[in-house]
Amino acid sequence: MLKPDSLIFDMDGTLWDAVDTYANSWNLTFEKLQIQRIINRNELVGLMGMEGKKLTKVLMPDFDDDKALDVYLDVNETRRQILPTSGGNVYPGVTEGIKRLATKYKVLVLSNCAIGIIPLFIKWAGIEDVVTDYMAYGENNMPKHHNMRLLMDKHQLENPVYIGDTQGDAEQTRMAGIPFIFVSYGFGHTGDFDLKFDDFESLTDYYMSL
Incomplete structure (x- = not known):
């Protein structure tokens, strides 16, 4: 594996845990729309990293596609409203580590989230000045491997790696044709890495030593 020139990070389960806030955004929306449904943390953890279209089918199987999409868009708007105050738990070492890594590599964030969520995370974590770029699924509704290639082309990344926490991350990274780096403290499991x-400190130390 070649020495990378850039590190593309997944967000949820890799850089922070905001599942409680995410669950709250669903439940606030359901309450507003008078939908008799409550989503708990455990239910949502198993779905983290899933693309929006797939997520709505799992969480709202009885709704038609248009209705489910309307609810999903409402949830995302609620999420954007409450994240600045509710936030999430940035994993130990992430804020300091990203700042160190950015002195040596281009640092980017790529997530299967809605538009507007990644910049809220970046601000919460205090890393606005060191992230080269970011991209969300909600910008074009395309899978991660497609968006990895878009970032690679946009920033002329020659040897990027993708860092994530799920089997889905591994699969998408393989489809993009770049190395996959797995962090075991997140939400998922995979043997393909x-x-x-x-922990993030070990990751930071490793890449700073190259």
């Missing part, structure tokens, strides 16, 4: 780290 080029490197594995159990």
Whole structure:
């Protein structure tokens, strides 16, 4: 594996845990729309990283596509409203680590989230000045491997790696043709990785040593 020139990070389960806030955004929306449904943390953890279209089918199987999309868009708007105050738990070492890594690599964030969520995370984590770019599924409704290639082309990344926490991340990274780095502390599990780290500090130290 070549020394990378850039690190593309997944967000949820890799850089922070905002599942409680996400669940709250669903429940606030359901309450407003008088939908008799409550989503708890455990239910949502197993779905983290899923593309929006797939997520709505799992969470709202009895709704037609148009109705489910309307609810999903409402949830995302609620989420954008409450994230600045509710936030999430940035994993230990992430804020300091990203700042260190940015002195040596281009740092980017790519997530299957809605538009507007990644910049709220970046501000919450205090890393506005060091992230080169970011991209969300909600910008074009395309899968991660497609958006990885868009970022690679846009920033002329020659040897990027993608860092994530799920089997889906691994699959999408393979489709993009770049190395996959797995962080085991997140929401998912996979045996398909080029490197594995159990905490962000170890990841930071490794890449700073190259």
